[in-house]
Amino acid sequence: MKDAAPQPTLLADYTPYPFRIGGVDLTFRLAPKSTRVIARIDFAPNPDRPGRHDLRLHGEGLKLMSAKIDGRKVKPARDAEGLTVAAAALPEGAFTWEAEVEIAPARNTALEGLYMSNGMYCTQCEAEGFRKITFYPDRPDVMAPFRVRIESDLPVLLSNGNPVAQGEGWAEWHDPWPKPSYLFALVAGDLAAVSDSFTTRSGREVALNIWVRAGDEDRCAYAMDSLKRAMKWDEDVYGREYDLDVFNIVAVDDFNMGAMENKGLNIFNSRLVLASPETATDGDFERIESVIAHEYFHNWTGNRITCRDWFQLCLKEGLTVFRDQQFSAHMRSAAVKRIEDVLTLRARQFREDMGPLAHPVRPDRYIEINNFYTATVYEKGAEVIRMLKLLVGDEGYRKALDLYFERHDGQAATIEDWLKVFEDATGRDLAQFNRWYTDAGTPRLSVRETWQDGTYTLTFAQHTPPTPGQDEKPPRVIPIAVGLINPNGDEVVPTTLLEMTEAEQSFRFEGLASRPVPSILRGFSAPVVLERQADAAERAFLLAHDTDPFNRWEAGRALARDVLTGLIAEERAPAGEYVEALGRMLTDEGLDPAFRALCLRLPSEDDLAQALHDAGLTPDPDRIHAGREGLATQIARQLQKPLAAIFAQMETPPPYRPDAGPAGRRALRLACLGLLNRTDHGTRAAALFAQADNMTESAAALACLIDGGRGAREIGAFYERWQGNRLVIDKWFALQVAHAAPEMAAQVAARLSEHPDFEWKNPNRFRALLGALAANHAGFHHISGAAYRFYVDWLIRLDPVNPQTTARMTTAFETWTRYDGDRKSMIRAELERLAATPELSRDSFEMVSRILGADG
C-alpha cells in the first residue's frame, strides 16, 4: 500500500461535499466469498457548493459489476481510493446513482468494513470502513436516511433503525434519522437474543435486545441492566430520550475496538457485554457498565449531532466520555471514579502528550485517521469539557447543552459550534479557552507561596513544553480549585475556584489567623502537572486532613512517589513516615474500602520511569522494579498485622454482587493480599484460589501465585476449567506474561505464542499476550532486548492481516527516548526494521515514522 510517502489530510483543506443525499437504498446478498451490494443513492446539488462538480465516491477493494446514473450505464474513472464521474457526464440538478459491487467478507481480516467472525457477518465502519462496502461519499458531513434489505439463509438479519418487513431468507430495515456512513451497521448470524424493554418518559415503548451466540445468554444480565440505567440517566440528567422502536446490541468476538455506536445497532467486543461472576472480574463489570452507557449516550452526542470531519472527533468522543464518567460517578463512588479516571489519564494521555505522538485534542493533520482514536482525543477531550463545566457552572453547562441539542440536531458540527453555544448561553468569551483544543502538551504549573500579616498569597506560573510541530504555547485558562487548611486540621477556606489566565498570576487570601496548608488542584480541576515541592510531613498532613478526597489520595500518592524515586535514584529509603501514614489511612474505618484500596496501590513502574525522566534522570527499569518491590515488601512487613486483619474482615459473603459496595471490599481485600503474599509464602493466595467462587478473586489469587514464582499447578487447573471460554483464556494468557519475572517475560511470551490457543488473528487474544508483555515494564525493557525483538516480530506478522491493531500496538515504544543509550539503540533498530518492512500498511507507517521522529 505504501508506494510513495502517504500524503496527510489537513483541517485547513475542508470544503463541503458538492452534493446532498436524499436517501440511500442498499441490498445485501450475503455470501462469504462473493457478497453482492446493490446501492441506489439519490443525489442533489449542494447549495453550499455552487457550480458544476464531478461526482467523487470513495471505494476500496470493491469489484464494480455495474454503474448507472438515472438508469443509464456509466463508466466512471477508477483509482485506488474510489471513482469519479466527470461533471459533464452528470445531469443538471438531482440524479440517482445505482451500483452493484462484489466483496468477500470471509477474506476481510482487517475487521473493517463487512467481515466475518465465527460464521457471523458484521460491520465496522468508523472511521472509513463504509468505503469497503460500496462506493459512497464516506465522510461524516454527508448524512442521509438509509433503507436496507438483507438476503441470507442465516436466521437473524439486523441493520440500523426500525424493522420494516421480513420473510424467509430476507429482512428489511429503515433508519429515518439522517446519519453519516460511519454509523451504518449490518449483522447476520445464528444468534440468540436476551430481550427486555424500556418505556421512555414520553411513553415510547422500546424493545431492547442483546444478541449473542447460543449458550451465552446467561451472561448478558449486567449489560442489559446497565443499558436501562443509562437510558433513564440520560433522560434525567440531560433530558435526552431514545428515538427508535428498537435498540439492538450484538456481541462479536473479533473486534478491533471496544464497541461501536451504530445507530440503533451497537456492535460490541464480546468482552464488554458478556459477564458472569465466575467469568468476569469486578473491573470487567465496571467497564461493561461504562461502555454500554458510553455507546448509548452517543445516540445524541455523536449520532443525532455528528462531526463535520474527523478532525472534530473529540466533539463526540470527549463529550461522550465525559458523560459516561458522570454516569459512573453517579452509579458508584464519585471520589473513587475520579481517582481512577485520573490514573488512566496520567498513565495513557500524559504519557502520549510528553512523547513523539503528542497532538492537540483537535488535531489539524493526519495520514490515517484510525491512528487518532487516542487518549488525547478521548480522555483529555473529556477533561476539557470538565473544565468548561467548572468555569461556567452547572447551570450554565446545562443551558449550553440544551442549546447545543436544539441548535445542531441533525447536523454535522465543529468545535467552533460547540464553543459558540457556551458563549451564547453564558455570555462568556471562550477565545482563550479554545487553546485547550488547538495546543498539544500538558501544561506545567508551578507555585510560590508567601505569608504576611494574615494574608496568604499563591503565585502560579504556567508553562507548556514544546511538542512536535508546536514550539510556542501562549498561556491557557486554567481552573485551579484550592482549599486552605489550618495547621490544626480545620479547613479555613473551602474549595474556591481560581481562574488563571496569565503566564504568571497571584491570588490572595486575607484575614487568616495562621499560615495555612494549601490543597491545590482539588478534584484534579485541570489536566496539568502541578510542580510543587512539599516535605513528607506536609503530604502526610494532607493525607490525614484534606477534605477533598482526590487531594487526600494525591498526597499519599506523592509521598509514595517521592519515597520511590529517592530509593531508586539514590538508594536511600526514608520510607518510615510514608508507611506510618499509609497504616493510619488503611485502618481508618470512616474511609470507603475502595478508596483505601486505591491508596494502597503504589505508582506503576511506568509512572516511576516518567517521574524520573521528568526529574532529569535516566530511568533504569531494573532499579525501578527492585525499588518498587522493595518498598512493597517493607510495607508488607511493617503493616503485616493490620493487613492480615483487614484481609479477614473484608471477606464478602455470597452471593456475589458486582456493584460498588462489595466490589470495593474485594478491591481492598485483594490489595492486602498482594502485600501479604510477599511474606506468607503464597498460603493465602493458594487457599483463596482453591475456594474462590468468582473471577475477581480467582484471577487475583493466580496473579499473586505467579508473582511469587509459584502457581504452576494452578495455571494448569485454570486452563483446564476455562478452556472453552475465550474471554477467560485471554486472561490466562495475559496473567502469565504480565506477572512473569522480568528476565523471564520474553521467554514466557514466546512459549505461550506457540500454544494452540494463541489465535493471533483475534485482536483480544493478540493483545492479551503482546499487550501484557508491553505492560510488564521491567520485562519489556529487559537489557537482553529479547522482548523488543519478539514484539516487533509479531507486529511485522500482524500488519498485513490487521493494520489497525498493529499500528495501535506500536505505542508500546512511544516513550523510548527516555531510556539509556543501550536500550534506545536496540529499540531504534527494531523500529527501523519495522519501518523497512515491505508493503507496510499506511497505519503502521505513520505511527513508526512519528515515533522515530522523536529522537533528539
Ligand SMILES: [Zn+2]
Ligand atoms: Zn465513543
